[in-house]
Amino acid sequence: MRVQHRHVIYVQGYDPRGLAQYYRMFRTELRKFGRLYNLATTVSRPKGPPDGESASWTIETAGDGWQTRTDYDFLRWEDLIQRDLAWPIWKTLAYAIAIYWRLVFSGTMGRFWSAHWRFATFISYPHILLLNEAIWSAGVAWAFGFGLQWLGIHGFLVGASALAVFVAVLGTLLKTTENLSYLLYLMSDTIFTWQFSHGQRPDWDARIDRFARHLVTVAQTSDAQEIVLVGHSSGSFLGSEILASALKLDPELGRHGPRMVLLTLGGNMPIVGFHRAATGFRDNLRRLAIEPSIDWIDCQSRKDVMNFFPFDPVAGHGIDAGKAKRNPTIVPVRFREIIRPEHYERFRWKFFRVHFQFVMAxxxxxxxxxxxxxxxxxxxxxxxxxxxxxLAMASTEPQTRENAWQKLDLGPNSALNDKPEPVIRRLG
Structure with missing residues (x-):
């Protein structure tokens, strides 16, 4: 069973750039991939249904001794995300600050720290930065008020003027530094995950249901040998929800047609699952953990502060799946091993760039x-x-490839059709 036709369904994270930016990145990185392995690759233009909720393209790839076709579906959320980001600044700040302190006093933030202190630091970063900008703005406002008093102006006018200056300076700082700090974006992300975990986003839930029906249709009609549902970043918990919903629609989803694999990359499932209110989400994780017809691969990286590492997405949520647990298989990824040293040193401290390495060449x-x-x-x-x-399958030596296929033993009785116990596997 060498894959000649694969269907990939990609679930993006909380990223307002959406299809246009992602497709440009995909096309650029695909060319780099082809050059690295000396492969011939072509990609079609994206097409989508009238509702604009998804887009699809096809990739043809040919190497020495093999050729594949990949149907690639990109599931879109950017319209919903852009609507969130259109909130007034004051509303975003007030809501996000209130949520942060609820996380602290409810003990959820403490669970973040215990699970992965780097992520907890990252989720606290915009609030620390906001405090810093507020202090500078307050300093400017105080100096302005002091100047008014030196001019002989006193009383209510001084206080009101200083407050107006504080608001104006803080607002200006937030707007002018957003492209560097991502403060407002990260606070919007915090608001979204809070609302989603507490069942307050019916617009997202409805789209998840539609995407689940799409997954069922693909599984029932595609002639692909493998369907890979990819969830990157926040797409990890969105992808798991889509798959769980699809299994409710069709409990035989992974038993007919193509093999079904959930691939989560740089996942941050605890930002939903650690909330006490997210009982339905944790129930869905348990379902995926024991589902015998589904393979779930979870890739994590220590270098990525925006994912949880090391973390078992099932046991880490306090879910006891018992002896029936077979998912996920956890795969640690070291970016240092896949990027040339001189380039790795350039971006290793750029957190968003590191986070996207999961889906780059x-x-x-x-x-x-x-x-x-x-x-x-x-x-x-x-x-x-x-x-x-x-890895040896990318070799240009025919005997090396043949030896690799013999080792892989991809036949009807191969390990591909077996269901091993969940393990942590290190690639490389």
């Missing part, structure tokens, strides 16, 4: 390669189980 051949997962001939589960053999 490698600069060095490695068993973890997003574009080889999308376009290569080896099924994802086998790529994880036999990383060295999967």
């Amino acid at each position: 490698n600069e060095r051949p490695h068993a973890y390669d997003f574009y080889m997962i999308v376009c290569g001939p080896v099924p994802l589960k086998e790529r994880v189980n036999q990383p060295a053999a999967a």
Whole structure:
């Protein structure tokens, strides 16, 4: 069972740039992928239904001794995200600050710190930055008020003027530094995840249901050998919700047609699952943990402060799936091994750039390669189980490739059709 046709359904995270930016990145990174492995690649233009909730394109990839076609669906949320970001600044700040302190006093922030202190620091960062900007703005306002008093103006006018200056300076700082700080964006993200975990986003829930029906339709009609549902960043918990909803619509989802794999990259599931109100979300995680017809691969990186590492998305939520647990398979990824040293040093402290490396092209051949997962001939589960053999498939030497296929043993009785116990696998 060498994959000749794969269907990928990509669930983006909380990113307002959406389709246009992602497709440009995908096309650029695909060319880099082709050059790295000396492959021929072509990608079609994106097409989408009239509702604009998704877009699709096709990738053709050919290497020595193999060729694949990938149907790629991009599920869109940017209209909902842009609507969130259009809130007035004062409303975003007030709501996000209130949520942050509720996280602190409810103990949820403490759970974040215990699970992954780097993520807890990252989620606190915009509030620390806001405090710093507020202090500078207050200093300017105080100096302005002092100047009024020196001119002989006293009383209510001084206080009102100083307050107006404070608001004006703080607002200006927030707007002019947003492209560097992402403060307002991160606070909007905090608001969204709070609302989502507490069942206060019916617009997102309705779209998840529509995407679940799309997944069911693909599984029932596609002639692909493998369907990979990819969730990056916040797309990890959105993707798991889509798959869980699809299983409710069709409990036989992974038992007919293509093999079904959930691939979560740089996941941050606790920002939903750690809330006490998110009982339905944790129930869905348990369902995925024990579902025998679904493979779930969860890739994490220590270097990425925007994901939880090391973290079991099931046990880490206090879910006891018992002996029936078979998912997820946790795969640690070291970006230092897939990026040339001189480039790695340039972006290692750029947190968003590091976070997106999960879905960008490698600069060095490695068993973890997003574009080889999308376009290569080896099924994802086998790529994880036999990383060295999967990497050897990119070789230009026919005997090396043949030896790799023999090791992978991709036949009707192969390990691909077995369901191993969940493990932590290190690629490379």
